[in-house]
Amino acid sequence: MKKTITFFTILLSVINIQAQEGIDLLTYENTQDINFFSSIKNGTQIKEYITTNKNSVKVGDTLILGSPTSQEMNTRTYSGSYGNRARGGVAQSRSTSKKTYEFIQMGRPAGFGSIMSAMGGDAQNMADNSLKNTTVIVSEIKTYHRGSKNKPLYVVMVLGEINGRAFGINKFLSVMDTELGIESGEILLKNRKMTRDEAIAKLKEAKELVEIDMMSKEEFDKLKKELAPIISNNNKE
Numbered sequence: 001m002k003k004t005i006t007f008f009t010i011l012l013s014v015i016n017i018q019a020q021e022g023i024d025l026l027t028y029e030n031t032q033d034i035n036f037f038s039s040i041k042n043g044t045q046i047k048e049y050i051t052t053n054k055n056s057v058k059v060g061d062t063l064i065l066g067s068p069t070s071q072e073m074n075t076r077t078y079s080g081s082y083g084n085r086a087r088g089g090v091a092q093s094r095s096t097s098k099k100t101y102e103f104i105q106m107g108r109p110a111g112f113g114s115i116m117s118a119m120g121g122d123a124q125n126m127a128d129n130s131l132k133n134t135t136v137i138v139s140e141i142k143t144y145h146r147g148s149k150n151k152p153l154y155v156v157m158v159l160g161e162i163n164g165r166a167f168g169i170n171k172f173l174s175v176m177d178t179e180l181g182i183e184s185g186e187i188l189l190k191n192r193k194m195t196r197d198e199a200i201a202k203l204k205e206a207k208e209l210v211e212i213d214m215m216s217k218e219e220f221d222k223l224k225k226e227l228a229p230i231i232s233n234n235n236k237e
Helices: 002-018 028-032 112-119 178-183 196-211 217-236
Strands: 023-027 044-050 056-058 062-065 070-081 089-106 126-128 135-145 153-161 173-175
Touching (some): 023 028, 023 135, 028 153, 056 135, 089 178, 153 178, 196 217
Parallel strands (some): 023 044
Antiparallel strands (some): 044 056, 044 135, 062 135, 089 173, 135 153
8 A cells, every 4th residue: 555655646746746837829830849848757747739730729629529540359258057057158259449539538638547448557548439429519629759759759648528527537538649639530629720632632622512513613723722721731841
């Protein structure tokens, strides 16, 4: 018991030492710039983050959980006897699978549930398909190094339920890599900006519609004008 208390005391001390004054605005470019990230401590609080595709995520924003992109397999073996005496045994294995999120886990990044799982040698408890389409609120945004302080940063979002209820014993969800969570579609941003690839795909689709007389040339030209800045600006970066 004393060892456990000592462990948590040391852990809390490390977290407090790592924390520093928050950053109002962090951009993806900042996370890759060694002149910037070398001075940032793990666990630094962020008020607003601008993604690689120029989307903004702020503390207090509401997001939607998209579709899980991973699958978890569980295998259990059942055994027993039959008849009045234990004349023989029956054993069988049953495998089940469930869709889980690749980048969204239950609990905080280093919360109590995560710590206990790690101490027990268990993998992190990832959120599953039952949370698909859930509206959540961004409670915290934090940034961490991918190793030492000379390594780039990645951004973690802590999510709470919009109606104030908790996600079971974990109370929160953590998006362990914001960029990958958004890119994979596990996190859906409201008012998300269209990417260059999406703009090109939409323009190609519109061109095909013009060719089969399902869209007028005037409508196509109008759409092309709207999408041109997205395609041109991203092409220059």
